[in-house]
Amino acid sequence: MPNYTTQTQTGRSINSKKTLCGSLNGRFPRDDQNFEEIIEQCKNLVRIEYPQVSNDAFKNVTGSWYEWLVILGGKKYNLDNPDSNILIKLPKISQFDCSTLYEEELFRLIKELRNKVMEDSNVSLITSNPDFVILKRETLNYSILNLNVVSTDLLNWVDSEYTNCIHVCGFEDIIGYIAAKYSLRPDRRLQIPHEGSLMKALYTHLQTRLWVTTPKGIKFYAISKKIGNADSKALRTVATHSITTVTSKPEPAVDGLKSITTINDCYSFFEEILNP
Numbered sequence: 001m002p003n004y005t006t007q008t009q010t011g012r013s014i015n016s017k018k019t020l021c022g023s024l025n026g027r028f029p030r031d032d033q034n035f036e037e038i039i040e041q042c043k044n045l046v047r048i049e050y051p052q053v054s055n056d057a058f059k060n061v062t063g064s065w066y067e068w069l070v071i072l073g074g075k076k077y078n079l080d081n082p083d084s085n086i087l088i089k090l091p092k093i094s095q096f097d098c099s100t101l102y103e104e105e106l107f108r109l110i111k112e113l114r115n116k117v118m119e120d121s122n123v124s125l126i127t128s129n130p131d132f133v134i135l136k137r138e139t140l141n142y143s144i145l146n147l148n149v150v151s152t153d154l155l156n157w158v159d160s161e162y163t164n165c166i167h168v169c170g171f172e173d174i175i176g177y178i179a180a181k182y183s184l185r186p187d188r189r190l191q192i193p194h195e196g197s198l199m200k201a202l203y204t205h206l207q208t209r210l211w212v213t214t215p216k217g218i219k220f221y222a223i224s225k226k227i228g229n230a231d232s233k234a235l236r237t238v239a240t241h242s243i244t245t246v247t248s249k250p251e252p253a254v255d256g257l258k259s260i261t262t263i264n265d266c267y268s269f270f271e272e273i274l275n276p
Contacts, residue, residue: 003015003018003022003049004018004019004022004045004046004049004050005046005049005050005053012050012052012053013057014046014053014057014058014060014061016061016064016065017068017152017155017156018152019042019045019046019061019065020038020042020065020068020069020150020155021150021151021152021155022042022045023038023039023041023042023045024038024150026149026150026151027148027149027150028072028076028147028148028149028150029069029072029073029150029262029263030263031262031263031264031267032262032263032264033262033263034261034262035066035069035225035260035261035262036225036261038065038069039062039065039066039182042061042065043058046058062182063180063181063182065182066180066182066225067089067131067132067180068155068158069263070132070180070223070260070266071087071089071132071158072147072150072158072263073260073263073265073266073267073270074087074132074266074270074274075087075144075147075158076147076263076266076267077266077267077270077271077274078144078274079144079147081274081275083137083275083276084137084270084274084275084276085134085135085136085137085175085274085275085276086134086135086136086137086139086140086274087132087133087134087178087270087274088132088133088134088135088161088162088165089131089132089158089159089161089162090129090130090131090132090133090162091129091159091162092128092129093127093128093129096129096162097127097129098127098129098130098133098177099111099127099202100166100167101133101135101162101165101166101167101168101169101174102167102169102170102171102174102206103167103168103169103170104167106169106170106171106206107167109205109206109209110202110205110206113125113202113205127195127198127199127202128191128195130177130178130179130195130199130220131178131179131180132177132178132180133162133165133174133176133177133178134174134175134176134177134178134219134273134274135165135169135173135174135175136172136173136174136175136276137276138173139165139168139169139170139173140164140165140168145157171206171207171210171212171215172215172216174203174218175218175219176218176219176220176221176255176273177195177196177199177218177219177220177221178220178221178222178223179191179192179195179196179220179221179222179223180222180223180224180260181222181223181224182224182225183224183225183226184224184226184227184228184231186234189230189231189234189235190234192222192235192253192254193234193235193237193253193254194253195220196220196222196239196252196253196254196255197239197240197241197253199218199220200217200218200220200239200241200242200251200253201239201240201241203215203217203218204241217251219255219256219273220253220254220255221254221255221256221257221258221273222235222254222256222257222258223257223258223259223260223269224257224259224260225259225260225261226259226261227257227258227259231257232257235253235254235257236252236254237252237253237254238250238251238252238253239251239252239253240253256272256273
């Protein structure tokens with residue numbers, strides 16, 4: 001009976017959640033267990049069941065495995081640090097527009113901006129979702145499921161948790177965002193600062209519309225399993241909106257870049273960015 005792959009009309013697909021749970025034997029990762037080792041075990045489980053699996057099929061799920069491991073580290077940190085800000089996993093833009101995290105009035109201002117640029121210039125304000133959002137702890141009546149057992153139910157919960165945040169965030173309730181990439185190809189390096197620059201521009205637009213004179217600002221971070229000099233250089237770029245007037249101080253599109261390969265790495269990083 002197949003466990004890790006599913007027959008479809010065009011072939012077989014990888015059951016990514018079952019495979020990750022199988023790789024971990026249903027247990028929370030050890031603090032020092034390398035995520036790359038866990039993901040390789042996921043691939044081995046699939047190959048044993050379906051030897052014909054392609055590398056392209058693995059490319060479609062490797063990023064999801066990495067994001068689930070990171071969010072598990074985030075949830076463990078939130079559980080152990082009850083005053084910490086909350087890490088929430090976000091789906092792709094095709095499923096959910098992260099701007100709808102804002103209260104309805106703030107979301108209306110963003111929609112007005114999108115409509116305005118289309119009406120005036122016939123261009124679209126196209127954004128993608130970051131992989132994670134950091135919310136002020138007080139934003140939600142927050143509880144965390146049992147993390148001792150890593151099951152498909154737990155992964156379904158972290159995947160759907162964002163639905164509790166729709167239209168609940170005030171202007172300062174979104175602390176920042178995180179882009180997570182298992183590997184940093186040149187095209188992915190370009191996507192991250194573009195995403196960060198857009199998120200910060202939308203925040204600045206809200207600041208202007210609300211007449212907030214001393215905003216706290218939002219942060220945008222990037223994580224990957226391995227970061228080289230070329231990655232660091234490419235991501236050390238300016239947020240475009242911050243160089244459009246002489247009265248604004250140039251700010252980075254990406255505020256921090258971190259290599260995350262273990263739960264210990266998650267803890268170290270989240271100690272820096274999740275504490276109020």
